[in-house]
Amino acid sequence: MNFLASTLREKTRPLPGLLTLPCLILAVWLLYRPGIEGGAFFFDDIPNLSVLGNFGQVDTWREWWAFLKSGIAGPTGRPLSLLTFLFDGNTWPTDPEPFLRTNVILHGLNGGLIFLCTYLILNPASKPECYKYQAALLTASLWTLHPYWASTVLYTVQRMAMLSAFFVLLGIAGYLWGRNLTRNPATAKRGWTIAFSALALGGVLAVFSKENGALLPLYLLVIETIVIRHLWKEEKDAFTRRWVALLLIAPSISIVGYLGYRAGLHGLFEHHFRPFTPYERLLTEPRIIFRYLHDLLIPKPGYPGLFYDNYSFSTGLTSPPQTLAAIAGLVLLAGTSIRLRRQFPLFSFATLFYLAGHTLESTILPLELAFEHRNYLPAAFLFTPIAALLLRLPTVYRRLTVPGIIVVLSVFCYQQTSLWGKPVELSVYWAMKNPDSDRATVVAFSRLQQHGNPKLALDLINQALTRRPESAALNLASLGLKKSLGTLSEKDIRQAVQSIESGPYDPHVTNIIEPMVNDLIDKHPDALVAEQVRRIIAAFQRRREYAQPKVERLAFLYQKGRIELTQKNIRSACRHFNTVSSETGRVGTDLKIMSDLASYGYISDARAFLMQAKQRLSNGNRKGLRFPDEWYRKEFIRLASELDAAESKHGTPPRRCSPIL
Template identity: 35%
Template sequence: MFAVALLGTVLAYWIGLHGPYVLDDINNLTPIAEWLHGDNTWQHVVLSNGAGMFGRSLSMATLMLSAWVAGFTPFAFKLGNLFTHLLCGFAGWQLLRHAIARDPHLRRHADIAAALLAALWLLHPLNLSTVLYAVQRMAQMSALFTLAALWAYFLSRTALQQGHTRRAACGLFVLFPMFLLAGLLSKENAAVAPALCLVFELAYFRQPRNEHQPAVAKRILAFFYGGFLLVPTILAAAVFALRPNRFFGGYAVRDFTLPERLLSEGRAVMDYVGALLLPRGRAMGVFNDDFAVSTGLMSPPSTAIAVFALVAISALAIALRKRAPSVFAGWFFFLVAHSIESSVLPLELYFEHRNYLPAFGLLLAVAGMAEFLTRRIEPGAMPRWKLGVLAAGGYALALGVATHARAFVWADEGRFLLQEAVHHPGSVRANTALAYYEIRQGNVILARAAIDGLLQSPNPRVRELAYLHRVLSDCVVSGDATANDLHQAIALARPKVTLDEMYVFADLASINDQRACNGASPAMLADTIVAMLAVAHSQPDGILPKWKLRNTAAQLYAAAGDWNLAMAQAELAWQPTADAPVGAFLVRTYARNGMREKAERTFDEVARRVNRNDFKDRNGLIELRQFLDRAAADQTD
């Protein structure tokens, strides 16, 4: 049965492997293209990519392997993702087999139940936005090694219960940490693995009161949970307390606070539950920047409903821990697996790929609840388990059809973007991505309609970005923008600038390098940036969007020939957190304004910040030194 599910998964996904890159794929994968062309080192790609807390080096290495084997194409990366998806399905199948085998009410049919649940997971359309989103290899690899670590835990814990202490210790203190480390080097989500072990421990390995656990087993478990759960938790809490800005500084660029995020995530998690149990096209998508922020329990009212539902389901799962252990195990697996990306960290509110690992838990909980609710039903002509197999098999078939239909949409950029914009009419990303696609196709009227639709949004941030994108689209199409759109954007400027403003102004600066744009000259764009940053005066200057925007304004002023204003903005951009190219431009402004001493001093600072593994940084430093030497020679002459 599982082999059939694997084949069905390949057939369902295959048409989508030829689809386009998605969202931030290009930004994350460009270093790999540079490596393939000899313009960068593998060390820079793998060890200096800057992704996440631990660098995600293992995931980047597998992405490099995909490009090396099959070329730098979307197909190469997505084929690798599909293969990883099948491996995750296999690891999940084995984990579920061992979990269900410990449920006294399900163990008789553990093999077939686990195969069916793994099939449902493999064929679920919600997972498609992980598999066909190239850089989500990181989420996949993290899930794969987390599942492997949990599988090792089950084998070791069972061996410990049977008295095989040496085998158990080997699994718990060699295999488990090896898989955990591999998971952490793929993506930080793997850090939940020890807590997931505790969930399984509480669900399936509790000792009966009349039985006593051997002292050696108690010591092994104490060392395991102390070393892998308690100590890391204490250390993490200490780091949170001593260096809160490292974890919470990201809220400076978000349109929500920590309490608002926690309230919003309650709605998001319950929305994930609905999408997993009853997937609907309108409820799915990768452009979720239109997900509403919860500003209070009753704003929107669904916040209170979601919080109540989470508490009620959790209380029910706890109450059923002994009578239906798989309900407890599955539900808390789902919650704990969401605990990193759906709790306090200042990440975006909603993404489907966050369910890639947690979905295994929810499916297990549903299976446990189905068995519990039908336990007292008298068997008819067909045993209950056979009815369950038929129902699950039919549902798996329906999911496979839905996944294939979604893969068909993802196979074509136009279909994909149109569906995303239709399903997410309030999404700036979906509508602007559709607009620029339509511009490339020559459909200027449709492009303008997609952007103008955003001007009806009640959200001032959305309207501000719509005006900026209207300027950008006009510059791209005709080179003739409306200056009033820049004035409207300034009027709507928010107390915080975000990555969205950073990206659109970077694109506007790039267009101005290529062609003149009436109504949006370099000086006008720079003035707009400065005016918007003045509104965000209380926002820390060291955050990424702010110093990036300052640097863009400096370059625009330089393009307009005003090197004094360029220098003023470049100085503000040269923050301790800024990268070397920002300082390099400041050096040029100093040299252009005859400030040789400041130029040399800043050059030394730039040299200290250069990434030595990055060809571009090294070559840029050499070129900057040559520029300074030429400038000095010119002054001497």
């Protein structure tokens, strides 16, 4: 702490910066308040948080531990992020406001860490102290107030990206503090200890928040080679070179090796539940990165938000023609940054840090093509060279330009957060902003329908269908509403079937099958008849892209089994259920089938699947399980008791299903 303390005691002017930083965090709170008070849960929030309902209420240490081990969002399960969710709500359904409030606080803290990191980066440079504070504060302000982050901060599940960024920034701050100490022989040993601890602790905590926290060594490698080498003008001795090679270069190379392994394991030219291959994704990402940079460097009052499914992917170097230009531009940008690292170290640092941050999520991993939150941490220092340029303006221009930029960012940010506080208006805005996005249209359609605007919902989807009549998502979404309005025709069903069989492949469209079957079971006014749902499922089964993945093939069979139950065709239902159970081999699948059978009074058959689930668990089969064994054993006892009660009340019908392990 001596380094920081001595800095604060200098006779230059640090105090205004320190006083203004809390004002920045307060401004963030005020700007995001409309989104907090009127916000809602979206998309991935539901599968990640609805598991809270499995416990009734998470109020014991055992239940807390079970929830922390229930994560499905990545290889680690992201338990630290799940832990923070428990402080906001411990049951489901729940109020989104506490979750959003924590997100906003975390965003403000991240802005504070960017201020600290930027100051630590600039501190050893030969600049006046007030300049360093002003540059750090302006960097933090330009980043924190940017309207682009509304879709990250007000989307609850992106707490994972924000928390990972928090620990990475904390690790960077600790590393810079330690490396500053290593410049003095008297404190060098303590400095290396602090730097190593920051790398290790920050990296581990970041990874268990979200896996791209593993990029911390790569970020620090950029700092070592650009900031410390050329901005601080530090010559590396033999010990420092070994340190960098062992703790920064080796982990960075391992990340590249992992990406190569994934490419070789799954194939660069194969589809993985996506309409594009990893190779096509790799060709597309340079175009997307330049779009990201355009949106970040030229702020605007509106962005696509969560919808980039209409973005055309590249199928070759010249298809579309912008592909080759974007690849060349990206290579040129990286090469120029490396070439100018001595003359313009801040520009080189900001650019290479940004590109390093996209190594995992913007290369070959079979993820969605684009999301705004992927820029949250990579753009942390993107505005540092801009801040430095603004501070070099003549005083009269600087006093006009800097406040003007801050005001514009704040106004745009408030417009975005106000819109996020009105979920129905937001969904319609997304549909208008992304007219070629099927998902944006379907989300707006659903929101309007849920809030009692069926005519407006139907008008919206009909307009979209005139532009994209071959879209399976649009055709299927419209069927239920047309049924409730009494306008559903055989032509509509045929068009939906045809769009599934010959329209553009959409890996997300199969998600509509389960709610469609649920409506049939619940006898909802929007529900199609059983035969119509069968035809739709059969259309999916006839198309290779939908039917080939094992998980989809078995999902179709499971839903067909549920349909047969509604028609009292127990033998046909059991045939489908037995196939699904034997091929998945999962405890969770057996419990779902048990629940379906019990709900229709087939108690003996339900008991058979419950016994099979118990047998699988006792054999050590934990495939797909989200909770500890003890939780399932208690659940088995509870379910057996409920089956006993139902059996004593309604009798024991003969068993029709014979599940086989």
